[in-house]
Structure formats: structure tokens, C-alpha cells
Amino acid sequence: MGIDVVVLARFLLTGIALLLAFLATITWSRRKDAPEATAFAILVASMAVYAFGYAGEIAQTTTTAARRWLDVEYLALPWAGGLWVLAACKHNGRRGRTPLLFVIPAITFVGHYTNYKNLFYTAPMTMVQRGPFRVLMVERGPLSVLDNAYLMVAFLVGAWIYLSGLRNASLLFQKQAMILVTASFLPFVGYFVYLTGLSPWGLDVTPVTLGLTCALIYYGIFHCGIFDLAPLARNLIFNSMRDAVLILDTHDRLLDFNPAAHAMFPILNKRNLGTDVVSMLSDTSTFVEAVRSTEDEVEITMEGSDPLSYEVRKWPLFTASSNSASRLIGRAVIFADVTAQVRLREELRGRAETDPLTGVANRRRFYQALEIECLRFTRNQLPLSVLMIDLDFFKDVNDEYGHPVGDAVLRIVAQLLLLSLRKTDLLARYGGEEFSVLLPETRMEGAQVIAERIRQTVCEQPVLADGCHVHVSVSVGIASHDNDGEAAPEILLKKADLALYRAKALGRNRVEVA
Secondary structure, eight states, X not given: OHHHHHHHHHXXXXXXXXXHHHHHHHHHHTTTTOTTHHXXXXXXXXXXXXXXXXXXXXXXXXXXXXXXXXXXXTTTGGGHHHHHHHHHHHHTTOOOOHHHHTHHHXXXXXXXXXXXXXXXXXXXXXXXXXXXXXXXEEEEOHHHHHHHHHHHHHHHHHHHHHHHTOTTOOHHHHHHHHHHHHHHHHHHHHHHHHHTTOSGGGOOOHHHHHHHHHHHHHHHHHHSOTTTSOXXXXXXXXXXXXXXXXXXXXXXXXXXXXXXXXXXXXXXXXXGTTSBHHHHTTTOHHHHHHHHOSSSEEEEEXXXXXXXXXXXXXXXXXXXXXXXXXXXXXXXXXXXXXHHHHHHHHHHHHHHHBOTTTSSBOHHHHHHHHHHHHHHHHHHOOOEEEEEEEETTHHHHHHHHOHHHHHHHHHHHHHHHHHTSOTTOEEEEEETTEEEEEEETOOHHHHHHHHHHHHHHXXXXXXXXXXXXXXXXXXXXXXXXXXXXXXXXXXXXXXXHHHHHHHHHTTSSSEEEO
């Protein structure tokens, strides 16, 4: 029965060694994706050597044979602590002083194989019977104590490094870090139990805990993406992004958010995780519309004392797997503040559609609006009218007072015209001293009333331009379209022009209809 237990234990330890070797190979293959993968691969490979050596040691019945397998174990054991701290530093973006991490391991490594002046072992090794096992007993010297202490402290330091990065970490990084923290404690607990003599039959249970550590890391690699992308880089980018980012699952439940999202939506906190984000932010109707939109990119404006514009982009999130088809697991909703760009765009559009001298619409803007109103007439039979206005004897003003006074007169007249119009009317400088007015949903009778009001206002209002009193009057031509058929911008403008020419021919300072 005892032999069966020994065989079973050796079989278990050999299986753990093979599993660790397999994990080391997988981890090594990910070294291009994450800086810590190389250190992890070497660490796990060394643990495989340690587990394999101990599997051989517990099967021996003589001190000499057991000592040979102990030598195999010590090819790897002294370096495990330094490798674990190095991997933790790289995973969390800390700068580890690599040479210093391996000073003590190098000393204890040499000490084991030379036992110079009995500093590693203070007495010859012996074999004792512990239940079904023959266990190799050693008397530890100062270097052996240093070796054990360094190994345990290193695993604790590694766990502390992982824990220290959790405070402001994303959920993905938190999950990875907790896996690695647990993986750090398991070998520590196993080695502590062995050193304090609490393990069954006095056996070293560290290789068994290494098997559990292997399973945890294996889970982390394939289910949490530990080595798909450097988690620290991902975490730093996520938390330092100026754009607000919400991570949602396929049912629009909140999985994660960055500090910029919290600043944008103060209601967000860790207690909201798992909550339907649409109902949680229902007060922000523009946000709800953006999330529910079928488009991948929309632009919204958050109303307020100082309205802000955002470009909302939605990115699908898939599982990364090389062995099977990717599966949709959620989406990222990114809010990019484009207020400055929108304001600049509106400013440029305004400049492109505004007459720089008078500040009213230019000819291009007028023609665009006229085309739209003609389409509305054709579709809905809504009447519209156009006024063409020309300043009388404006050439004489320029000749007598100069062009600066003429420009000032144009600006003043433009303001007088605006005062005579409705908010729905569009005034434009058509060219030179000529203005045009678009009167939506206005029949000829109404257009005549407005045109006469314009004529009287300009004629009766004294104009003081650059210190000069200038008498100004205008001639107005009207064209309307309120019959069945199609409205054409060119026809309306031509009719209004003909009416204007007739007003000027009949003495100016008058209104004529087409």
C-alpha cells in the first residue's frame, strides 16, 4: 500500500511538472505581446524543473540518489523568487533592478553546490522513514535560511506589487491582478507549511501548490487575456484617455468606465456596474439616442449654459481566440469632445455664407435658401416672394464722399432693412449696392406691404456715415409665386430684376411688382 502512495505521488508530481512545462511553452509564445511573458515563461519552466526533481527525490531510498535529485531541484529553485518579482514589475510597469534581484539567488545557488565552510548545510544529509515515504533530512545553514527567506519574501513582494495596481485599475486588469495575487500566495503557503513541518509526512507540498498556480495562470491566459496585450499599457491608456469611454455588454449593461466618463456622467460609480446604462442615464436624452442609434458614429450636443458637442463612436468587442470564431461580448461607447471643431466649422460656414462688409447673408447663401423654398413650393404649394433692392444714385455717394463713406452707408442700410423684416425673412447682399430678400410663405400682397415699409424706412431715416449726412433711398422690385406649377429660382430672380429696373426707370424711390 505504501508503494502505491509513493507511485501515486510521483505520478502526480510528474504530471504537474509536465503541465508547468506546457504552460511555460505557451507563455513563451506570447512574449511578443507582453513584456512580462518572457520572465513568466522562464519562471514556470524553472518550477517545472523543480517539480520534476522533487518527483524523483521522493521515489529514492538512498541518500546518494535522493541528493542527486535535490541537485536537479536546485538548478531552478533559487531563481524562482527573483523571476516572480521581475514578472510582477513588468506586468505593472514598475522598473525592477534586474541584477539586484538575482544577487541572493546567485549566492545561494553556488552555496548549495559547494557548501563552502558548511554555510548551506551544517550536517550530512540522512534519510528517515515518514509513513510510506523515505524523506531526505537536511540541517540548514545560514545560506539555506537566506535562500528560503528570500523565496518567501519574493512571492509576498510579487503579491503586493499586483495588489498595489488595483486602486485605479480597470475591471479587466483587476481580474488579472487578483488571479496573479492568488497565484503568488499559493506557493508561499505551500513552502511555509513545508518549512514549519506542518505538511503531511514532512513532504514539500510546494510542487502541489505550483500545480494550482499553473491552473490559475492557465485560466488567466486563455480567459482573461493576461498576455494578449500588456495589461498595464491597456489600463494606463484607458484611464488617461481624454475621451469618455463606457464598456457595455450585449444587453447595454455597464461593465466599466474611465475617469473621463465619470467626469462627464457623475452618476457613474462602481456600484452601478451591471446596471442598464440607458435607464441609469435616462435624464440625458441625447445620450440615450446615441446609444440606441444603429449608426456606428453620431454627433450629439449636450444642452446647457455652454453647449458641448460630442462625436459618439461605438466599437464592437469580441473575444480574442485563435482556436475558434470570435464571439461578440459587448461594445465600447466613446465620447470625443468635438466642441472646438464644431464651433470652428460653424464659424467657417458662417464666413462662407456671410457678406463680410454688411454682416448679412451673401449671394451664395441666398440662392441656396431660395432653391429650398422653391422645392417646398413645388411639394406643398406654399407661396413665396422675392425682393430685389437697389440703392438709388449710390455711385454719386461714392464719387462725392469716397468709398469709406459708401461702405458705411451700405452697413447702415443693411441694418435698416433688417429692422423692417420678419425673423423668418432672409436678407442678403446680392452684389455692389444691391440687396435681395427672401420672403417664405408670403403672397404678393404681403410682399408689397413689406417692400413699402422698407422703402419708407430707408427714405425717412437720416443716415450719418463717418460724419457725413447722406440722403439715401431705394428702389424695390417684387416677384411672387403662389400659383400651381413648379417654382424656379432663376425665373423668380429674373422677374424681380425686371420689376426693379422698371422702378428705377419710373423715377426711383418706388416699389414695382413683376
